[in-house]
Amino acid sequence: MTTAAQATPDWWRGAVVYQIYPRSFYDASGDGLGDLAGITEKLDYVAGLGVDAVWISPFYKSPMRDFGYDVADYRTVDPIFGTLDDFQHLLQRAHDLNLKVLIDLVLSHTSDEHPWFVESRQDRDNPKADWYVWADPKADGTPPNNWLSIFGGVAWAWEPRRRQYYLHNFLTCQPDLNLHNEEVQDQMLSEAAFWLDMGVDGFRLDAVNFCSHDQQLRDNPPLKPGERPTDGVPLDNPYAYQRHLYDKTQPETLVFLKRLRALTDRYGERATMGEVSGDDSLTIAADYTRGGNRLNMAYTFNLLTPEFSADHLRRVVEEMEAVVGDGWPCWAFSNHDVIRAVSRWGAGADGADDEFARLLMALLLSLRGTACIYQGEELGLPEAEVPFERLQDPYGKTFWPEFKGRDGCRTPMPWQGAAGHAGFSSAEPWLPVDAGHLERAVDHQDHMPGSLLNAYRGFLQWRRQQPALRNGALHFIETQGPLLAFERRGPEQSLLAVFNCGAEAQSLKLDDHHGLAPLDGHGFTATLENGRLRLPRFGVFFGALDEPQQKTSGIGN
Structure with a gap:
């Protein structure tokens, strides 16, 4: 059966996208890590929810210091996830089930193990010398400006061979690409075309407004008294002290996004979904999606922060609608970077109140825009407790204990409550299964008429019959x-x-x-x-x- 979402080039308008975090979805190989074959095996479950598409977080070759968001080869599947053949099988099975497939594309930075960076850092004269953001030190040897990394500390790292600093907005091992260089833009479009040729239905674009920087390298000003950041960064992180005027969200990014949109449009029914953060992220998201020649849609962190109330929800949606024009919003309450919504906003003592979770389901799926559901959200999973000795996330290790990182929302999907490791794997998983998740396992909820899982299935089926909720x-x-x-x-x-x-x-x-x-x-x-x-x-x-x-x-x- 062809769904309404897939019968039109604008299938993404009002669609529901299910996010899969591969490491934690299902382990088919038995090594404790989720993989592409595991996703393929569980696609019937995803299709049975009634969603229109899946978004798969990175599975490219990577040293995994940021779990795939540090890419070492854009055209190769990391062996821990399988092979290109495994991905092609996944893609075919998804299409057989009438599911679109969006894959994460990291445009703003690579791993420091990527061959491009290995070459670029050698000297100032090699063919890749200008492919990354390099800058001379100040006269006293300090970094060229006051820009900070989201993951802690200054956003510049010293390279002795070039006697220059390179920019890294995230981990030191994630050097920023220089998309002011047209050769770099051409190369990234070529990487995108590789996957479009394979048949993917589009991209989720990680940290897309980080794709260009102020070429004058001007200092960011401090936040004004009383101002608070809106991009989900905790207040104990010094990154939250600045207004990020110059280290991201530069006008040149729009030039590149138009080139990317022109590429995807040549392939027909394709979609681009951008992740946007910043001091005025709603306006940025609107700017990145308007005009019909930029991104198809974008989401922000404005509904991924701790604040929850009817007034807050209305204010955020009104602000977006006031600026979006002919652009298109995308909404998410949870993802792989933030505390799960039922815990972040939850009323229950354990943050796992099913009535509250049902409210969030109806809210998310009733807003004007495209909706993203994060794996386990349909089970009402609360944030998992991960002890410090089991932490994997470098972000959490840096800011512990005030901020425990992102591991609590990334623990394995519980498929069978009574099985070892909740049926996720036959081996010890990379992150522990939270004992509180066992009673919420898929098999416990599957045949329970009043379960949250079945509430999602029923509501998504009902929503398909309500054209007003879609458009x-x-x-x-x-x-x-x-x-x-x-x-x-x-x-x-x-x-x-x-x-x-x-x-x-x-x-x-x-x-x-x-x-x-x-x-x-x-x-x-x-x-x-x-x-x-x-x-x-x-x-x-x-x-x-x-x-x-x-x-x-x-x-x-």
Whole structure:
């Protein structure tokens, strides 16, 4: 069966994308690490959720000091994940199941073991000498400016052979490519074309606004008093002290993104999804997706931070809609870089309240834009506890104990609650399985009608029948307290969605919604009687509209 998402070149608009972190999804080889064959084996499960596409985090050849985001060869599968043949089998199986496949493409930096960098660092005269960002020291030998690495410390590392510093916005072993050099741009487009020729349906672009830097190397200014970073960086990280005006998000990036879009458009139904962070990331995301000749969509960290409330959600969505124009947003509540949403925002003592998780599911899948679900989100997995001696993430090791890194959201997927290592592997996994995840394993929830897993399956199936949730405009309704309400209006359907973001029951008088008819089939039990809507704790209501609503804050044309 061909889904609506795949019958059009714009299949990505309003689609649902399932993120797979390969190391932790399923281990088919029995070495404790997830692999491509493991993903292939579990694609029936993913397709059964009702999603439209998978996004697979990096599986390229890499020394794995940042677990694949330090690429040593863009055209080779790292042996721990399998082979190119394994990927081709994965791609074919996904397409047989009507799943699109997006793969991570790291454009801004490589590993220091990449042959390009090995050559570039030798001297100032070799053919790759200008392929990375090199700068002379100040007269006193210190770095050329005050730029900082997200992972701690200065963003410059000394290379004695060149007597210069190279830029690394992340780990020291992740030197930044110089995309001001057109040869580098050509090469990265060639790397993308390699995978497009193989048949991938597009790319998730890691840290895409890091692709160019200020060529004058001007210092970043400090944050003003009272300002807070919006890109998910913890406040105990000095990176959060600066306004990042010059180390990223330069206008030259747009020139390159237009070239990338021109390439992907030549292949037909392909999509690009950018990860954007910065001091004004919503505006950046809008800028990167508008005009029809840049990225297809972009997501930010604005809903990946600790703050959760109806007011915050509305503010972020309104700000995005106010600037996005003809661009297209992408929304995520969890991913491989942040504490899982049910723990980061959760109301339960253990951060694993299923009613709350169901609310987040409905919210994410009702916003205007494309939605990303991170593996295990459909199980309601809370953040795992990983002891310091088992930590793998260099980010966590640097900032422990105030920030424990990203390992807690990367632990193995629990497939079988009673099996060794939760059925993820026959060997000791690279990260420990959290004991609290066992009762949430796939096999425990699979045949349980009221489980969160089946709530996801049911809601995603229901959502497919609601064209307004896929492409309709969004208009907020004035509410108070923990309630959030908006209309989704399209040519085929208009509906009202109301969410109780609080842990106590709420009611709402809907005087202006004559003819509102409750929708069913979505799995929620809010009631509407005599114009008054009653929602249980973390409750959700959907109703069909048959006439205009007057008192709205209209956005999202």
